[in-house]
């Protein structure tokens with residue numbers, strides 16, 4: 001792949017990444033990445049090329065578009081795309097930039113985004129600018145008042161919304177802007193093994209929450225979500241069911257696409273998904289004995305962070321918009337039998353209310369942390385054993401940064 005980066009940006013990135021010693025060490029000697037990796041505008045431009053335009057990006061779950069005709073517009077790495085289910089039942093992701101003059105099909109006067117969902121049901125996609133219409137496989141089907149210049153028949157034969165390479169992993173929809181990207185699944189062997197029993201593709205998503213303009217870098221979101229060290233202090237009274245001391249950390253191997261660790265619950269009846277720490281809804285059918293006792297925290301960088309607890313799965317889908325800003329789409333999924341059970345709506349309402357406390361606590365912390373990284377006095381560690389995933393994420397990142405810098409040097 002060629003890059004769009006000018007030499008000034010590359011020089012700045014090389015300077016920022018000048019000292020990566022010990023960034024991937026075990027925690028006892030690990031150092032943080034240089035702070036500019038989280039704050040610099042030039043580094044963000046580099047990162048788009050090194051990561052967002054060539055890695056697998058989780059955009060959602062197949063059941064978010066359950067019926068043919070369901071369309072979910074999203075902006076991923078600045079690109080308007082749509083996740084949809086076409087009329088033959090296949091899940092597709094394609095560019096949502098109209099191939100007439102480039103108006104994003106779901107924006108402008110067509111803007112339908114709300115904080116609780118923006119699912120559109122329609123057999124076609126219609127650009128709001130001049131009403132060009134597209135089939136759900138992206139092919140142009142109608143273009144008003146064009147016949148005088150180009151016969152619509154000819155337009156239909158040649159014009160199609162660009163299709164984006166898509167891979168579905170246990171019901172999670174990933175896209176890759178690099179048409180030559182290697183498959184995702186072989187890099188997710190550990191997560192694949194964990195997910196064998198979860199029936200994740202069958203779980204039912206609740207309407208998603210969209211939070212906009214969060215003021216922190218996407219990598220800080222993963223760091224915070226993956227380290228339980230803060231939970232005893234930031235989430236006092238909210239996180240007791242899965243205390244930090246019960247977290248366990250394994251190894252990360254080069255090539256791994258996931259960074260994850262389990263934290264054991266205080267008992268099999270404990271739950272992070274309720275107000276009082278007790279389990280309120282059924283355990284996901286199929287889970288093994290071990291899986292019923294713990295919560296798995298897993299990142300599939302760059303865009304996915306998942307919390308897999310015995311009663312539910314919570315997916316955070318990061319939508320970075322700049323070096324220090326991102327939007328976040330959160331999707332909670334439950335087994336169908338739980339959703340259909342008596343009293344579920346109330347259980348879910350209370351869960352959401354309680355979870356919001358933790359979300360706000362994390363937001364305050366992560367936003368403050370971003371300001372700390374702006375400081376000339378920002379540190380590079382040291383770390384606690386409970387931050388064992390941070391050098392793992394560093395290693396994932398450094399693999400990508402180094403790869404692009406080497407390509408540019410050739």
Ligand code: FES
Nearest residue numbers: 098100101127130
């Ligand atoms: S830009 Fe979409 S119809 Fe003209």
Ligand SMILES: [Fe+2]
Nearest residue numbers: 224231235362
């Ligand atoms: Fe937290």
